[in-house]
Amino acid sequence: MSAILEVRNLKKHYPIRKGLFSKQVGAVKAVDGVTLSVERGETLAVVGESGCGKSTTGRAILRLIEPTDGEVFFEGKDVRKLPPEELRRFRTDMQMVFQDPYASLDPRWTVQRTLEEPLLTHHNLKKNELKSRIEELMEVVGLSPYQAHRFPHEFSGGQRQRIGIARALALNPKFIVCDEPVSALDVSIQAQVLNLMQDLQEQFGLTYMFISHDLSVVKFISDRVAVMYLGKVVELAPTSELFTEALHPYTKALMSSVPVPDPNVQKERIVLGGDVPNPENPPSGCTFHTRCPYVKDECRSVIPELREISPGRQVACHLY
Numbered sequence: 001m002s003a004i005l006e007v008r009n010l011k012k013h014y015p016i017r018k019g020l021f022s023k024q025v026g027a028v029k030a031v032d033g034v035t036l037s038v039e040r041g042e043t044l045a046v047v048g049e050s051g052c053g054k055s056t057t058g059r060a061i062l063r064l065i066e067p068t069d070g071e072v073f074f075e076g077k078d079v080r081k082l083p084p085e086e087l088r089r090f091r092t093d094m095q096m097v098f099q100d101p102y103a104s105l106d107p108r109w110t111v112q113r114t115l116e117e118p119l120l121t122h123h124n125l126k127k128n129e130l131k132s133r134i135e136e137l138m139e140v141v142g143l144s145p146y147q148a149h150r151f152p153h154e155f156s157g158g159q160r161q162r163i164g165i166a167r168a169l170a171l172n173p174k175f176i177v178c179d180e181p182v183s184a185l186d187v188s189i190q191a192q193v194l195n196l197m198q199d200l201q202e203q204f205g206l207t208y209m210f211i212s213h214d215l216s217v218v219k220f221i222s223d224r225v226a227v228m229y230l231g232k233v234v235e236l237a238p239t240s241e242l243f244t245e246a247l248h249p250y251t252k253a254l255m256s257s258v259p260v261p262d263p264n265v266q267k268e269r270i271v272l273g274g275d276v277p278n279p280e281n282p283p284s285g286c287t288f289h290t291r292c293p294y295v296k297d298e299c300r301s302v303i304p305e306l307r308e309i310s311p312g313r314q315v316a317c318h319l320y
């Protein structure tokens with residue numbers, strides 16, 4: 001396998017300005033040095049509590065927001081330095097599926113118009129080609145082409161997310177950032193949409209970055225997992241290994257909150273003290289030290305680097 005995407009030391013800081021002259025007095029470090037790679041054809045899940053920088057990372061990779069610093073290589077090219085013509089192509093190769101399909105679809109647009117829009121922006125299609133492409137897209141996500149003249153409110157939540165997926169597929173992308181794509185849906189519908197996404201991945205050779213806070217969804221869908229805490233990746237591992245043996249104390253705490261299906265298996269629930277610190281003023285050293293049950297002196301001053309400690313397993317913690 002080879003990496004389709006490589007992210008190095010990605011940062012997104014939002015300046016905080018105050019006073020008459022809008023002087024910058026600080027920054028919210030939403031993403032603070034994320035390094036990871038995504039292999040072609042895999043699903044890399046990005047997990048963590050809300051506010052840890054998962055969505056911002058996804059958006060900064062797609063350049064929906066401009067990163068403050070760092071590099072993003074897609075198929076070997078630095079996407080932050082692409083000339084306009086190549087940036088246009090990059091925009092078709094990488095797409096996003098949003099959490100709330102209702103908010104991401106224009107309520108005044110029919111499905112037809114929603115799907116037409118990217119096609120008309122990027123391709124010169126004749127009327128009949130456009131029509132057959134829209135029919136094809138609807139069928140591929142399990143909707144009837146006869147519904148193309150309908151508006152978003154005429155569909156169920158699951159169907160609306162299928163429309164969002166169809167729109168993301170319209171330009172034949174290679175890579176899709178899925179930002180909590182099923183968390184707004186009923187649990188009974190989630191599995192259908194996840195199965196659809198897996199089928200589409202296989203059918204079209206897609207690579208996914210799958211952002212989620214729901215560990216059971218992550219366990220089902222992903223090949224590898226990156227765990228984020230306060231704008232940084234603290235652990236990266238193959239999904240099966242992470243769920244059998246988490247290494248980072250934060251990951252251990254996250255995992256301990258997942259219900260065990262077998263009532264004979266006893267699992268110790270690790271409850272973290274305190275709240276997630278303010279990203280405007282993160283703790284020194286290891287940013288997790290204010291909540292970590294294993295904290296030692298060194299943790300308060302020395303930032304632990306994300307290091308590979310066995311093949312495919314990376315962790316940022318002084319215990320390793």
Ligand code: SF4
Nearest residue numbers: 286289292299317318
């Ligand atoms: Fe805990 Fe120290 Fe590891 Fe941070 S570096 S997770 S504080 S043991």
Ligand code: MG
Nearest residue numbers: 051054055180
């Ligand atoms: Mg989010």
